[in-house]
Amino acid sequence: MNLSNSSETSNREPSERNLSKLCVHTITTKPWPIEEAARRFSASGIGGITVWRDALAGRDIRQTGQLLRDQNLSIVSLCRGGFFPHTEAAGRQVAIDDNKRAVDEAFALGAPLIVLVCGADPGQSLSESRKQIQDGIAAVLPHAEAAGVKLAIEPLHPMYADSRSAINTLYQANDMAEALHSPWVGVAVDVYHLWWDPTLEREITRCGKNGNLFAFHICDWKTPTTDFLNDRGLMGEGCINIRQIRGWVEATGFTGFSEVEIFSNRYWSEDQALFLEKIKHGYLHHS
Amino acid sequence: MNLSNSSETSNREPSERNLSKLCVHTITTKPWPIEEAARRFSASGIGGITVWRDALAGRDIRQTGQLLRDQNLSIVSLCRGGFFPHTEAAGRQVAIDDNKRAVDEAFALGAPLIVLVCGADPGQSLSESRKQIQDGIAAVLPHAEAAGVKLAIEPLHPMYADSRSAINTLYQANDMAEALHSPWVGVAVDVYHLWWDPTLEREITRCGKNGNLFAFHICDWKTPTTDFLNDRGLMGEGCINIRQIRGWVEATGFTGFSEVEIFSNRYWSEDQALFLEKIKHGYLHHS
Numbered sequence: 418m419n420l421s422n423s424s425e426t427s428n429r430e431p432s433e434r435n436l437s438k439l440c441v442h443t444i445t446t447k448p449w450p451i452e453e454a455a456r457r458f459s460a461s462g463i464g465g466i467t468v469w470r471d472a473l474a475g476r477d478i479r480q481t482g483q484l485l486r487d488q489n490l491s492i493v494s495l496c497r498g499g500f501f502p503h504t505e506a507a508g509r510q511v512a513i514d515d516n517k518r519a520v521d522e523a524f525a526l527g528a529p530l531i532v533l534v535c536g537a538d539p540g541q542s543l544s545e546s547r548k549q550i551q552d553g554i555a556a557v558l559p560h561a562e563a564a565g566v567k568l569a570i571e572p573l574h575p576m577y578a579d580s581r582s583a584i585n586t587l588y589q590a591n592d593m594a595e596a597l598h599s600p601w602v603g604v605a606v607d608v609y610h611l612w613w614d615p616t617l618e619r620e621i622t623r624c625g626k627n628g629n630l631f632a633f634h635i636c637d638w639k640t641p642t643t644d645f646l647n648d649r650g651l652m653g654e655g656c657i658n659i660r661q662i663r664g665w666v667e668a669t670g671f672t673g674f675s676e677v678e679i680f681s682n683r684y685w686s687e688d689q690a691l692f693l694e695k696i697k698h699g700y701l702h703h704s
Numbered sequence: 705m706n707l708s709n710s711s712e713t714s715n716r717e718p719s720e721r722n723l724s725k726l727c728v729h730t731i732t733t734k735p736w737p738i739e740e741a742a743r744r745f746s747a748s749g750i751g752g753i754t755v756w757r758d759a760l761a762g763r764d765i766r767q768t769g770q771l772l773r774d775q776n777l778s779i780v781s782l783c784r785g786g787f788f789p790h791t792e793a794a795g796r797q798v799a800i801d802d803n804k805r806a807v808d809e810a811f812a813l814g815a816p817l818i819v820l821v822c823g824a825d826p827g828q829s830l831s832e833s834r835k836q837i838q839d840g841i842a843a844v845l846p847h848a849e850a851a852g853v854k855l856a857i858e859p860l861h862p863m864y865a866d867s868r869s870a871i872n873t874l875y876q877a878n879d880m881a882e883a884l885h886s887p888w889v890g891v892a893v894d895v896y897h898l899w900w901d902p903t904l905e906r907e908i909t910r911c912g913k914n915g916n917l918f919a920f921h922i923c924d925w926k927t928p929t930t931d932f933l934n935d936r937g938l939m940g941e942g943c944i945n946i947r948q949i950r951g952w953v954e955a956t957g958f959t960g961f962s963e964v965e966i967f968s969n970r971y972w973s974e975d976q977a978l979f980l981e982k983i984k985h986g987y988l989h990h991s
Binding site: 615 | 827831862867901902925
């Protein structure tokens with residue numbers, strides 16, 4: 418793969434859009450260490466990077482943040498905090514402490530936002546988990562505010578309601594963000610989790626109107642999908658009308674990044690440089 | 705497995721509930737031909753059977769219905785009609801014709817109800833699929849009414865929105881049933897599809913109040929779930945509070961069957977007589 422050619426190609430892209438508002442999650446190209454991902458993204462003209470905490474393992478977080486900025490990458494967010502619910506109070510405290518560490522990491526990295534996968538415990542009711550999520554965010558909030566780091570509640574697809582998130586619709590996320598009523602708490606909209614919801618346009622409008630639309634994640638839903646976690650599709654290979662949803666998001670005044678977050682055993686097993694080309698094409702032509 | 709012993713055991717069940725309002729779907733014990741399923745269910749004191757169309761293959765449907773009634777089984781419903789959406793009009797007409805055949809089969813069997821898995825086509829928008837579903841049901845309705853067969857819209861979990869059903873919440877199913885405004889069109893509530901929905905209690909109340917609560921299906925959601933279709937859990941081995949949801953259903957005045965509908969590669973590979981004992985136990989103690 419000739420990177421400078423690849424970069425020239427993207428610079429000659431005929432579309433009216435360029436890649437300056439494209440952000441790629443480190444987990445999307447998981448086989449690459451963050452340093453290589455940053456070089457490759459930057460060489461492609463991609464404007465942003467969202468950092469997963471596992472990508473920071475064994476590194477000086479402050480220096481890694483500087484390395485990303487030196488590559489002209491905007492650090493869009495840190496993934497992920499959350500997982501607040503537990504049947505035991507001690508477990509909930511562990512989660513709160515871990516979320517405070519995530520805030521510290523985001524501050525060190527220079528990430529303005531943490532995405533929250535809020536959690537759920539199958540050993541208790543969804544309503545109890547939902548209450549614990551709100552209490553957990555409230556407990557972390559002063560620390561986040563002091564660090565200048567925002568928190569985004571990400572509603573997850575209902576197929577994750579048992580153990581990953583009891584927040585499963587944008588309606589719920591909006592309700593919770595509004596209840597917490599802080600400029601430091603908002604919502605992350607991910608098309609994979611929300612595309613099926615007949616109230617999506619209305620809830621995106623509400624989210625934007627209340628100043629809570631903090632992040633926009635894209636990928637696609639394949640038919641068939643064969644794995645609950647790691648079979649997400651590239652934009653254009655599934656049934657999600659990403660462009661329509663982006664239109665709703667941008668109609669609220671959102672000018673942030675489109676963040677490509679793809680977990681895929683299939684793509685992780687491919688040549689990542691070729692995969693990155695596909696991501697750029699999918700972003701330009703199918704989102 | 706000694707069936708008469710098994711039957712005596714269930715008759716001595718200490719619970720205040722008996723099995724007269726338990727219905728089992730033929731697909732739940734798929735390895736059994738319908739004749740054997742009927743004998744086994746009946747010998748166990750189970751009151752109802754829901755028949756999947758594949759179980760009728762190669763049989764005289766009228767005679768099979770009589771065979772079920774001779775075993776003192778109530779024929780609760782026929783599964784399944786639906787799959788109305790297609791990008792091509794010809795495909796939609798094929799679906800309508802097939803649904804009319806399902807009505808004829810239900811009439812011949814003596815089943816008062818057909819459950820509709822409404823369908824979705826990933827090649828078109830969800831809103832288009834939803835419109836085609838409503839149009840399809842409207843097209844079948846006169847035939848169903850003439851045959852005295854009711855139609856139940858079954859909202860399916862959002863993880864099936866791409867290709868199995870564009871009706872993914874009870875709110876949508878209620879809306880559609882109310883729009884079709886016929887005593888022959890109602891809704892099937894399945895805990896597997898709907899348990900995660902924070903509006904579930906309200907929508908069950910609405911469904912019952914409008915006379916649209918036609919059927920109640922139970923099983924459980926396992927953590928982890930490893931297959932999108934065939935890894936449903938037995939009542940009690942997952943995180944769904946089935947008893948709470950049954951309470952909401954019965955609070956509407958519903959006095960129908962709890963129908964056990966479990967697709968499970970694991971259980972289908974087990975001894976079905978032992979599995980039936982587990983079903984009875986799960987029904988009595990975890991629903």
